[in-house]
Amino acid sequence: MLAEVGHFALIIAFVLACLQAVVPLVGAWRGHSGSMLLAPPLAVGVFVFLLIAFVILATTFLQDDFSVKVVASNSNSFMPDIYKFSAVWGNHEGSLLLWVLILSGWMVAVAQFSRGLPLTMLARVLGVMGLVAVGFIAFSLLTSNPFERLLPGIPAEGQDLNPLLQDPGLIIHPPLLYMGYVGFSVPFAFAIAALMGGRLDAAWARWSRPWTNVAWGFLSLGIMLGSWWAYYELGWGGWWFWDPVENASFMPWLVGAALVHSLAATEKRGLFRSWTVLLAIAAFSLSLLGTFLVRSGVLTSVHAFAADPDRGLFILIFLALVIGGSLVLYALRAPTVASRVQYGAFSREALLLANNFIFVISATTVLLGTLFPLVMDALGQGKYSVGPPYFNAVFVPLMALLVPFMGIGPVSRWKQDAPSRWRQELLLPAAVVVLCALVLPVLTLGFNLWVALAVLFSGWLLAGLLRDFLDRTRTAKGLFSKWRRLTPSYLGMLLAHTGFAAMILGVTVVSQHNVEKDLRMLPGDSEDVAGYRFHFVGVNPVAGPNYDADQADFQVFKGETLVAELSPQKRRYRASGQVMTEAAIDPGMFRDLFIAMGEPVGEEAWAIRLQYKPMIRWIWFGALMIGFGALTTAFDRRYRLRERRLDTAETQAAMNSPAHAKA
Amino acid sequence: MPRLKLFLPLAAFVLLSLLLFKGLSLDPTSLPSALVGKPLPDFELEELHSGEILSRQRIIGEPMLVNIWATWCYSCRVEHPYLLELAAQGVQIIGLNYKDDSVKAVGWLKDLGDPYALTLADSEGRLGLDMGVYGAPETYVVDAQGVVQYRHVGVVDAQVWQSLLVAWFPEFRREGVSQ
Numbered sequence: 001m002l003a004e005v006g007h008f009a010l011i012i013a014f015v016l017a018c019l020q021a022v023v024p025l026v027g028a029w030r031g032h033s034g035s036m037l038l039a040p041p042l043a044v045g046v047f048v049f050l051l052i053a054f055v056i057l058a059t060t061f062l063q064d065d066f067s068v069k070v071v072a073s074n075s076n077s078f079m080p081d082i083y084k085f086s087a088v089w090g091n092h093e094g095s096l097l098l099w100v101l102i103l104s105g106w107m108v109a110v111a112q113f114s115r116g117l118p119l120t121m122l123a124r125v126l127g128v129m130g131l132v133a134v135g136f137i138a139f140s141l142l143t144s145n146p147f148e149r150l151l152p153g154i155p156a157e158g159q160d161l162n163p164l165l166q167d168p169g170l171i172i173h174p175p176l177l178y179m180g181y182v183g184f185s186v187p188f189a190f191a192i193a194a195l196m197g198g199r200l201d202a203a204w205a206r207w208s209r210p211w212t213n214v215a216w217g218f219l220s221l222g223i224m225l226g227s228w229w230a231y232y233e234l235g236w237g238g239w240w241f242w243d244p245v246e247n248a249s250f251m252p253w254l255v256g257a258a259l260v261h262s263l264a265a266t267e268k269r270g271l272f273r274s275w276t277v278l279l280a281i282a283a284f285s286l287s288l289l290g291t292f293l294v295r296s297g298v299l300t301s302v303h304a305f306a307a308d309p310d311r312g313l314f315i316l317i318f319l320a321l322v323i324g325g326s327l328v329l330y331a332l333r334a335p336t337v338a339s340r341v342q343y344g345a346f347s348r349e350a351l352l353l354a355n356n357f358i359f360v361i362s363a364t365t366v367l368l369g370t371l372f373p374l375v376m377d378a379l380g381q382g383k384y385s386v387g388p389p390y391f392n393a394v395f396v397p398l399m400a401l402l403v404p405f406m407g408i409g410p411v412s413r414w415k416q417d418a419p420s421r422w423r424q425e426l427l428l429p430a431a432v433v434v435l436c437a438l439v440l441p442v443l444t445l446g447f448n449l450w451v452a453l454a455v456l457f458s459g460w461l462l463a464g465l466l467r468d469f470l471d472r473t474r475t476a477k478g479l480f481s482k483w484r485r486l487t488p489s490y491l492g493m494l495l496a497h498t499g500f501a502a503m504i505l506g507v508t509v510v511s512q513h514n515v516e517k518d519l520r521m522l523p524g525d526s527e528d529v530a531g532y533r534f535h536f537v538g539v540n541p542v543a544g545p546n547y548d549a550d551q552a553d554f555q556v557f558k559g560e561t562l563v564a565e566l567s568p569q570k571r572r573y574r575a576s577g578q579v580m581t582e583a584a585i586d587p588g589m590f591r592d593l594f595i596a597m598g599e600p601v602g603e604e605a606w607a608i609r610l611q612y613k614p615m616i617r618w619i620w621f622g623a624l625m626i627g628f629g630a631l632t633t634a635f636d637r638r639y640r641l642r643e644r645r646l647d648t649a650e651t652q653a654a655m656n657s658p659a660h661a662k663a
Numbered sequence: 664m665p666r667l668k669l670f671l672p673l674a675a676f677v678l679l680s681l682l683l684f685k686g687l688s689l690d691p692t693s694l695p696s697a698l699v700g701k702p703l704p705d706f707e708l709e710e711l712h713s714g715e716i717l718s719r720q721r722i723i724g725e726p727m728l729v730n731i732w733a734t735w736c737y738s739c740r741v742e743h744p745y746l747l748e749l750a751a752q753g754v755q756i757i758g759l760n761y762k763d764d765s766v767k768a769v770g771w772l773k774d775l776g777d778p779y780a781l782t783l784a785d786s787e788g789r790l791g792l793d794m795g796v797y798g799a800p801e802t803y804v805v806d807a808q809g810v811v812q813y814r815h816v817g818v819v820d821a822q823v824w825q826s827l828l829v830a831w832f833p834e835f836r837r838e839g840v841s842q
Contacts, residue, residue, distance in 0.1 A: 274669070278672060281672075282672075285676075292683065296683075296686075296687060312687045313687055316680065316683055316684060316687065319680065319683075320680050323676055323680075324673070324676060324677070324680070327672050327673040327676055328673060330669060330672065330673070331666070331669040331670040331672075331673050332669075334669050371679075371682065374682060374683075374686045374689075375682060377686070377689050378682055378685040378686060378689065520714070572764070577735055578735070579762075579763070579764050579786075581787075598786055598787070599709075599764070599765040599784060599786045600765060600766060601709060601714045601765070602714050605714075607709070607786075
């Protein structure tokens with residue numbers, strides 16, 4: 001019964017979404033404010049019914065209702081409750097429901113926090129988001145109904161969730177990632193609304209900006225969690241695999257990074273307007289493309305959902321309508337007149353242009369690499385797979401190219417700046433950084449050209465940030481007034497750029513100084529890895545809630561001091577019989593010690609992998625800073641202040657308009 | 664014609680969707696492996712029984728079948744008797760025990776018989792990844808020079824052997840027909 005109620009709630013949400021897609025847009029077209037005013041309540045309605053559907057689905061999981069197909073195939077009564085709950089989005093149908101729920105959450109947020117928007121704009125934005133919601137709810141109802149029953153013949157027990165997904169990281173990774181993915185629908189809707197209204201100005205950029213930054217921040221955090229999860233859960237200590245599904249989330253991130261920066265130029269200087277609109281469309285289109293790639297079975301990947309060409313066709317048609325439609329609108333309505341605003345070759349605008357150029361090229365290379373196997377297959381040229389060598393070879397130099405510009409960015413001025421001033425500002429810091437790059441690696445892990453370059457690059461970024469920070473706060477007296485000068489958007493930039501510097505260091509150091517040993521070890525054996533002695537104590541059987549495991553006990557010594565006791569496991573999940581390696585990790589700011597169990601080899605002996613991973617945490621720590629930096633910028637007061645000012649201006653304008661009189 | 668330039672993204676997208684549409688009708692899993700015509704990738708894996716570390720060099724030398732199998736794979740159980748039959752005829756079969764538990768695998772071979780001249784224990788699926796294995800069972804024909812000649816996804820039975828695989832094992836052709 002419950003599942004049917006859920007199904008029904010989903011249908012109601014669909015109907016409301018249809019209304020939301022049509023009524024406000026027609027209202028905006030005909031200038032009928034009554035219809036436009038319906039947009040926010042309709043958005044809330046869609047959200048409420050999707051929430052009901054989601055809660056019901058979660059309840060069927062928690063109640064072990066195996067008459068519901070997705071529950072039977074993805075859950076098990078022995079699983080801990082928290083994993084029963086996260087199993088809701090551990091499958092295609094449930095994760096799609098989460099996708100639309102989050103989309104409607106963003107709609108409600110727009111309705112709530114954009115009270116200051118002109119009514120037509122708000123109606124159009126919510127209408128466009130409603131259109132997207134219609135497509136995805138229809139997708140769920142028609143091809144992937146999560147409430148489908150298994151009748152007759154209810155299984156007595158469920159098949160268990162894929163053990164890889166039974167992990168705390170996977171509880172929050174998909175929701176965060178979707179927050180980012182789906183969040184790009186907001187700047188997309190703003191862009192489409194602006195194109196419809198023919199109003200691509202600084203105000204539009206200012207409205208889109210906080211939404212873009214927040215969505216991009218969530219996407220950063222989601223990707224970071226995914227990478228972290230892969231590191232400790234997949235069991236072999238890598239942190240990025242250039243897998244098609246990873247790329248699917250990474251492409252919108254790269255275009256999003258370009259968008260975040262070009263919006264700055266559009267807001268502050270009214271520049272790059274057509275370009276910014278195109279980026280906003282592209283970021284969301286790539287999110288949709290990612291959804292298509294993951295759920296259609298066009299590309300094979302470690303974590304693609306079950307392939308189904310029908311679903312693929314549905315999303316493709318939807319993709320064609322949404323993206324094709326917006327690009328047609330773009331081609332017809334985007335301003336062609338070059339902006340009258342001028343800027344010099346040495347200016348912040350030029351630097352931002354370089355940033356955009358590099359990010360878009362990067363996204364394109366990732367897209368090409370991801371689709372290359374498909375292209376060759378479609379042209380009958382045979383089957384190919386494009387692996388990390390290609391991506392690393394093109395991607396790393398591009399990111400390195402970004403750094404010189406990024407270091408100057410903060411100290412640069414809008415409109416016209418002078419290289420001589422940059423030289424004056426940055427010459428001393430640059431000298432210090434070069435010195436550090438030469439000395440630091442020697443003092444720590446031994447000189448290595450790549451590490452020296454990484455120190456040089458991240459040092460250059462930090463030098464630029466620090467220089468600008470000092471310039472800004474120099475004239476302020478007292479700590480408090482210094483602090484007051486730092487707006488949230490400036491702090492966010494500081495945080496995100498510092499995070500990027502930390503990532504450069506982490507990535508380079510771990511790839512250069514990583515030590516990895518695959519061994520056959522007997523209880524009592526010891527092995528030295530990078531100055532640490534790993535002592536294998538023994539293996540014991542351990543029983544978990546839904547698995548049995550062999551657990552190896554290790555003691556790690558540095559000299560004579562015990563540094564860590566680690567217990568990696570080899571688990572066998574009872575329901576599926578799947579075997580999983582649960583690595584044990586001693587984390588640290590400057591190094592991780594990593595032990596994973598392989599197979600038993602002969603009497604009591606085990607294949608063991610020992611790893612020393614210096615500074616790997618810096619990668620995720622940096623990504624966290626990028627994510628939180630982006631989120632911080634949204635708290636800038638100017639977004640709220642100007643909205644309020646606009647609010648009053650708009651209400652007055654609305655009062656005087658004939659449309660309002662009619663209503 | 665500045666307006667025309669704005670149609671470029673649309674044109675690119677149309678091309679992309681044509682590609683994706685075509686992609687839907689292609690089955691990425693019905694692969695004539697990317698490896699066909701290329702040497703078998705190098706590896707260092709333990710032999711399932713002896714624990715000896717084997718490399719590519721050690722196993723090549725005569726035409727053989729490389730059979731991907733695992734105890735968790737039901738279809739592998741289905742094809743197992745026919746593999747025993749082939750092995751009895753003298754066909755060289757190397758097993759690749761894919762993402763499996765070694766203890767279970769040894770038990771399976773003890774219970775059902777061992778058709779494999781050697782069995783590589785690929786518990787992490789690394790060689791499988793290099794070979795582009797999508798699941799079990801899969802069977803590769805590797806010639807005497809160690810070059811992959813053919814890939815079959817799914818169960819090997821008399822019909823598959825006769826129509827697809829035997830071509831690379833001329834000396835078994837006649838005996839095969841009588842099967």
